[in-house]
Amino acid sequence: xxxxxxxxxxALIVLEGLDRSGKSSQCSRLVSYLEGQGISAELWRFPxxxxxxxxxxxxxxxxxxxxxxxxxHLLFSANRWEKRSLxxxxxxxxxxxxxxxxxxxxxxxxxxxxxxxxxxxxPEIGLLAPDLVAYLDISPQKAAERxxxxxxxxxxxxxxxxxxxxxxxxxxxxxxxxxACQPIEDVEKQLQEIALDCVIECQxxxxxxPLLWS
Ligand code: T5A
Ligand code: NA
Numbered sequence: 001x002x003x004x005x006x007x008x009x010x011a012l013i014v015l016e017g018l019d020r021s022g023k024s025s026q027c028s029r030l031v032s033y034l035e036g037q038g039i040s041a042e043l044w045r046f047p048x049x050x051x052x053x054x055x056x057x058x059x060x061x062x063x064x065x066x067x068x069x070x071x072x073h074l075l076f077s078a079n080r081w082e083k084r085s086l087x088x089x090x091x092x093x094x095x096x097x098x099x100x101x102x103x104x105x106x107x108x109x110x111x112x113x114x115x116x117x118x119x120x121x122x123p124e125i126g127l128l129a130p131d132l133v134a135y136l137d138i139s140p141q142k143a144a145e146r147x148x149x150x151x152x153x154x155x156x157x158x159x160x161x162x163x164x165x166x167x168x169x170x171x172x173x174x175x176x177x178x179x180a181c182q183p184i185e186d187v188e189k190q191l192q193e194i195a196l197d198c199v200i201e202c203q204x205x206x207x208x209x210p211l212l213w214s
Pocket of ligand 2: 023024100
């Protein structure tokens with residue numbers, strides 16, 4: 001609507017971590033908190049299973065379809081590309097995005113199958129780089145104890161161990177590691193602090209980060 005353009009941009013904040021690290025719980029809590037602070041915020045997630053590409057991914061994850069490792073990798077990436085322009089518009093018009101998984105999941109999971117890491121990064125080049133990546137740190141063993149894994153493809157302890165190793169190679173200056181084994185409210189409090197700092201910096205005019213992966 002004309003006249004409602006906000007002067008400052010939103011922050012791109014990503015939560016990453018192993019399956020069961022608590023990302024989804026914390027993403028919704030964080031959005032509620034930011035909204036309570038008068039900040040315009042939206043919850044996004046990848047894979048976005050609502051699109052045509054997302055439905056192919058969903059079928060693969062639930063083991064109802066089989067795909068070559070490279071093919072599913074490119075679909076996960078395509079699923080981010082189909083949201084890229086909307087993502088940029090939201091950020092530029094002042095909405096902060098709290099994103100449940102992003103390109104780091106894409107690379108960490110596919111590299112754990114043995115795909116070359118540079119090959120895995122290539123289709124992510126040119127996507128928006130987050131202002132903050134909060135990594136919810138938990139050991140694969142502890143994560144597995146949380147309610148147990150379901151039937152989704154990657155929910156196996158041995159595979160999650162490889163994913164944890166792959167994630168370690170992806171840390172950069174935008175990452176903050178949060179101990180995900182703390183009580184849920186303590187994790188929440190820590191995320192509130194680092195996310196609010198990040199939002200305020202962006203409001204003050206911090207430019208968008210260089211695109212992935214630079
Ligand atoms: N993938 C994804 C790729 O291979 N490539 C890609 O590009 C992308 C984007 C997607 C799968 O696809 C892979 C990664 C995944 O394997 P998903 O839909 O994102 O999967 O599902 P998961 O991430 O596996 O979601 P989960 O629901 O398993 O884990 P969350 O969201 O990390 O955890 P959450 O919040 O649901 O919590 C899990 C349980 O732990 C409890 C919660 O109550 C819940 O029961 N819990 C805690 N318990 C104790 N202490 C705490 N601090 C707790 N926090 C949460
Ligand atoms: Na989740």
